[in-house]
Structure formats: structure tokens, C-alpha cells
Amino acid sequence: MSDTHSQTGRPRKSAGFWKQTWREFRRRKLAVAALVFVAVLAIIALLSPAIAGTRPIVCQYKGKLYFPCLAYFNSSWENPIFQIDKFRKRYPMNLEAKDPDSWAV
Secondary structure, eight states: OOTTBOTTSOBOOOOOHHHHHHHHHHHOHHHHHHHHHHHHHHHHHHHHHHHHSSSOSSEEETTEEEOGGGGGTOGGGSOTHHHHTTOTTOHHHHHHHHOTTOEEO
């Protein structure tokens, strides 16, 4: 029997276009590096509001850790303590004024 047939006499199933294309793509190191670079840039672009916004990424306020930057993605993800204490989106001044032991990054 030839290599293209199995023991049943039927032709072997092809690996498929996308599987074969991915296999060829992975062999090229520069192409994989470029894909990783583009993926990293896409992640940075998605997280850019949290990275370059006016809210801290993480802060300690009244002895607890909070992540106010999550409100850029969904306003309900911000802890209600910042609304209760009337921060009004002015975090640097309010953190220092309302809790001298607080810090923010």
C-alpha cells in the first residue's frame, strides 16, 4: 500500500488549511516574535485607560486596598467607599486629605 492510504484503503485525511498554515507560521521565529509584539501592543491598548488615567491603579485607603482604575472599564467595579466619601474623581487630593496614611500608585 502507498503512504496516502491507510489499511482500510481510504485516503488519509488532510491536516487542514489552518492547521498547516499555523504549523508553517510557527517555524518562522521572526513572524512569531512579531505576533507576540502585536499581541502585547493590543493588551496595552486595551488597558490604556487604567494605565494613563487620572485614577490610581491601586491605593490603600482607611487600611484596605482598592483598585479605582477598574471603574474605567465598568463603573460598578469601583468600590462604593469612594462615592460615600465624596471623592468626585479627585483621588490624589482626597486620599491625602481624608486619610493621611493612605497611598496610591
